[in-house]
Amino acid sequence: xxxxxxxxxxxxxxxxxxxxxxxxxxxxxSESAALFRAWLRPLFDQAVSWPAxxxxxxxxxxxxxxxxxxxxxxxxxxxxxxxxxxxxxTSLRELAQRMGRPCVQARGDASAAGEFLV
Numbered sequence: 001x002x003x004x005x006x007x008x009x010x011x012x013x014x015x016x017x018x019x020x021x022x023x024x025x026x027x028x029x030s031e032s033a034a035l036f037r038a039w040l041r042p043l044f045d046q047a048v049s050w051p052a053x054x055x056x057x058x059x060x061x062x063x064x065x066x067x068x069x070x071x072x073x074x075x076x077x078x079x080x081x082x083x084x085x086x087x088x089x090t091s092l093r094e095l096a097q098r099m100g101r102p103c104v105q106a107r108g109d110a111s112a113a114g115e116f117l118v
Contacts, residue, residue, distance in 0.1 A: 037088055040073070044090050050102045051118045053095075066104055069112035071095070 043060070047053035054064055062082065063074040071085035071092040085091050096102065104114040 033087075036083075041088050041090070044085070044088060044095065047095075047099065049099050050095075050116065053099070054116055054118050064116050066092075066112065066114040066116075067110070 040062075043056050044053065047056065057063060057073070058076060061076050063076045065072050065074050065081075067081055073082045073085065073088065074080060075082050085095070092102075103117040105117050107113040107115060
């Protein structure tokens with residue numbers, strides 16, 4: 001079982017193998033976590049709108065969702081959480097202050113969960 005990202009020059013879902021069981025960033029070694037953050041954080045920082053951020057992430061094989069009340073980066077291929085926005089150094093609150101409130105559809109199958117609408 002892979003416990004940390006295997007990073008190539010341009011990480012994507014096929015080259016970043018994160019935690020197999022959920023979004024536990026503590027399973028990443030510190031160097032891999034730093035590289036993962038350094039590669040993804042600019043995508044969040046440069047986004048001018050929620051739809052733009054979501055499209056940029058989707059092009060890399062990722063998505064955004066709300067899980068247990070937290071903003072979570074997801075692996076689109078496996079529909080599995082990768083890490084929280086806080087792990088990447090940002091938060092739903094910070095992003096909403098900059099880009100406005102996102103349009104999120106509540107999921108009926110889980111508490112405090114939702115999918116972003118574009």
